[in-house]
Structures are given as C-alpha cells and as structure tokens.
Amino acid sequence: MERVPILKIGDILLVSIQIDMSDQTAVTLQEDLAERIVATGCHGVIIDITALDIVDSFVGRMLSTIASISKVLDAETVVVGMRPAVAITLVELGLSLNGIRTALNVERGMELIAATRDDDLGYDDDPEDVESGTAATSP
Amino acid sequence: MERVPILKIGDILLVSIQIDMSDQTAVTLQEDLAERIVATGCHGVIIDITALDIVDSFVGRMLSTIASISKVLDAETVVVGMRPAVAITLVELGLSLNGIRTALNVERGMELIAATRDDDLGYDDDPEDVESGTAATSP
Numbered sequence: 623m624e625r626v627p628i629l630k631i632g633d634i635l636l637v638s639i640q641i642d643m644s645d646q647t648a649v650t651l652q653e654d655l656a657e658r659i660v661a662t663g664c665h666g667v668i669i670d671i672t673a674l675d676i677v678d679s680f681v682g683r684m685l686s687t688i689a690s691i692s693k694v695l696d697a698e699t700v701v702v703g704m705r706p707a708v709a710i711t712l713v714e715l716g717l718s719l720n721g722i723r724t725a726l727n728v729e730r731g732m733e734l735i736a737a738t739r740d741d742d743l744g745y746d747d748d749p750e751d752v753e754s755g756t757a758a759t760s761p
Numbered sequence: 762m763e764r765v766p767i768l769k770i771g772d773i774l775l776v777s778i779q780i781d782m783s784d785q786t787a788v789t790l791q792e793d794l795a796e797r798i799v800a801t802g803c804h805g806v807i808i809d810i811t812a813l814d815i816v817d818s819f820v821g822r823m824l825s826t827i828a829s830i831s832k833v834l835d836a837e838t839v840v841v842g843m844r845p846a847v848a849i850t851l852v853e854l855g856l857s858l859n860g861i862r863t864a865l866n867v868e869r870g871m872e873l874i875a876a877t878r879d880d881d882l883g884y885d886d887d888p889e890d891v892e893s894g895t896a897a898t899s900p
Contacts, residue, residue, distance in 0.1 A: 627777060627811035627842065629867045631770065636867075638766060638777045672766035703766065728768045728775075 626651045628658050634666040634732060635659065635697075639681075640673040648684045652691060659695045666735035667692045668728055672703035682717045689722050698738050700724065700731040765790045767797050773805040773871060774798065774836075778820075779812040787823045791830060798834045805874035806831045807867055811842035821856045828861050837877050839863065839870040 624647055629636040635658055641647065655667065669685060671677065677685075689699035700723045712719070725731040763786055768775040774797055780786070794806065808824060810816065816824075828838035839862045851858070864870040 624779075625812065627779065627809065629775075629777065629809060629811070629842075631867055631871075636768075636775075638768065638779070640763075640766065640777070640779045670766065670768060672768070673764065703768075728770055732770075 625654070628654055630658070630662055630664065633664055634668055634735060635662065635664045636668050636670065636728065638670040638673070643681055643684060648680075652684070652688055655688060656691050656695060659692060659697050665697050665739055666732070667697050667699045668731045668735070669699065669701045670703045670728060671701060671708070672705070674705070674708060677704075677708050677712055677717070679715070679717055682712070682719055685722055686720050693721070698723070698735045700734050702726065702728055702731040764793070767793055769797070769801055769803065772803055773807055773874060774801065774803045775807050775809065775867065777809040777812070782820055782823060787819075791823070791827055794827060795830050795834060798831060798836050804836050804878055805871070806836050806838045807870045807874070808838065808840045809842045809867060810840060810847070811844070813844075813847060816843075816847050816851055816856070818854070818856055821851070821858055824861055825859050832860070837862070837874045839873050841865065841867055841870040 624641055626637060626639060626641065626647065629638075635655065637651070637655065643651075658664070659667070667688070669688065671681075674681070685699075685701055692699045701719065702725045704724060723734060725734050763780055765776055765778060765780065765786065768777075774794065776790070776794065782790075797803070798806070806827070808827065810820075813820070824838075824840055831838045840858065841864045843863060862873060864873050
C-alpha cells in the first residue's frame with residue numbers, strides 16, 4: 623500500500639499529496655501524522671496540494687479531519703499550493719474547507735503558523751496594546 | 762501527465778518523489794527544476810525519496826542527471842530519506858549514485874547544503890586554519 627511521506631522541517635511537518643487518496647491511504651496518513659505530531663512535538667502541519675488537479679468532497683473531508691486531529695494535538699494545519707482551477711471548482715461544488723487555513727505556498731504557510739503560534743502564546747512586542755485587545759478579554 | 766511538485770523553502774528547492782517515474786515525467790522534472798533554480802536563484806536542491814520502495818538504474822540515472830544539471834546552475838543536490846532496504850538493494854545491484862550526496866532526512870540535507878555553501882564561499886571562522894588545509898591545496 624502506498625504511503626504519503628511526512629517530512630519534518632524545524633517545528634513543522636510537511637506533507638505533499640501527489641497520489642490519489644484511497645480510504646486506506648487517507649486513514650493511514652491521519653494515523654501517521656497524529657503519531658508524528660506527538661513524537662516530534664511539532665506545532666505546525668503544512669499540506670501541499672500543488673499536485674492535485676481536483677479536490678473532491680472526499681479529499682476535502684480528509685483535510686478537515688487532519689486539521690481537527692492536529693488541532694486537538696496542539697498543531698496548526700495550513701493547506702498550501704492550491705491551484706486556481708481547484709479553488710474555482712471547490713466553490714462551484716459548494717465545498718467549504720471547514721476549519722482549514724490556506725496559504726499560497728509553503729513559505730507563507732510557515733509564516734502563518736509562526737504568526738498563529740505567537741498570537742496563541744500571547745507574545746506581544748508592546749504590552750500596552752493589551753488594553754485594546756479583543757472583546758473576548760473585556761469584562 | 763503527472764508532474765512532480767517543486768516546493769521552495771528559503772534558499773532550497775524541495776522535491777518529494779512519490780510517483781513512478783516515466784521517461785516523460787523524469788524529463789519534465791529535470792526541466793522544471795532547472796527553470797526553478799534559475800528563476801529563484803536557489804542554491805540547494807533536496808530530493809526526498811522516502812516514498813520509493815526501490816531505486817532502479819533509471820531512477821538512479823535521473824538523480825545523477827538532476828545533480829549534474831543543478832551543479833552547472835550553481836546548486837547543490839542532496840538526496841534524503843533513502844530507506845535501508847533501498848540502500849542495500851542499490852549496493853547489491855552495483856549501482857553507485859555518482860556525484861550524488863545523501864543525507865538521512867530533510868533537516869540534515871539542509872545542514873549539508875548550508876555547510877557546503879559556506880565552504881565554497883570560503884567562509885572560515887579561523888583564517889589560520891588555511892595552512893592546515895587539504896593536500897589538494899599543497900604545492
């Protein structure tokens with residue numbers, strides 16, 4: 623059975639999907655990814671779909687599931703490399719990639735994950751900005 | 762026709778080979794890679810073969826060709842993620858990956874490329890070490 627390789631680059635796991643995903647391949651990828659997140663302590667998962675000509679509801683659901691699993695394991699998921707035609711088809715099909723963040727390419731995906739982590743950890747260069755924070759922090 | 766995606770990460774182009782390479786796919790990959798090296802000015806190419814169960818003479822020759830093309834375009838090529846079984850088979854088949862550098866994983870490949878670049882550019886923390894250089898620099 624084919625297996626999608628997971629590459630570790632710094633604090634990020636990179637998955638490049640190039641093969642047609644079967645039920646079994648998708649489940650294996652989800653399991654492998656969950657194990658690697660726990661084993662490495664990575665806080666980001668980037669899924670590259672440059673090679674995909676089409677993202678149907680099956681692949682869309684797989685991406686959502688991976689994002690949800692990663693979230694529970696304290697890792698952000700970003701999907702990168704979506705082709706313009708794929709984006710158009712997704713919208714035409716009425717598929718919204720629930721809970722999935724996207725970025726143009728791997729580098730921007732890495733920036734997005736780094737920025738999200740900084741936000742989550744409450745890093746802030748200017749502590750006085752805290753007062754002008756979101757409504758959620760207001761009494 | 763299937764196309765192997767090329768991902769840019771910093772100064773490095775990353776290629777993850779997961780599909781069976783046909784003649785046409787291999788030629789397209791070589792052309793795409795050469796174009797991307799010129800367009801991006803990247804100085805390193807990392808080819809991940811984690812997904813490959815076997816590296817035959819065709820794939821071996823393709824890797825050598827890519828390394829040679831990259832070299833002419835001033836980029837180092839490192840092959841990473843070779844499985845133990847693949848390495849054993851390669852040796853048993855008498856295939857030597859001429860001119861190809863290898864590393865255990867993507868991160869080490871990046872380190873290797875960075876180190877090679879530093880050497881090539883003549884960076885040296887301690888200039889006095891030059892005298893104790895290799896025999897090749899001796900008269």
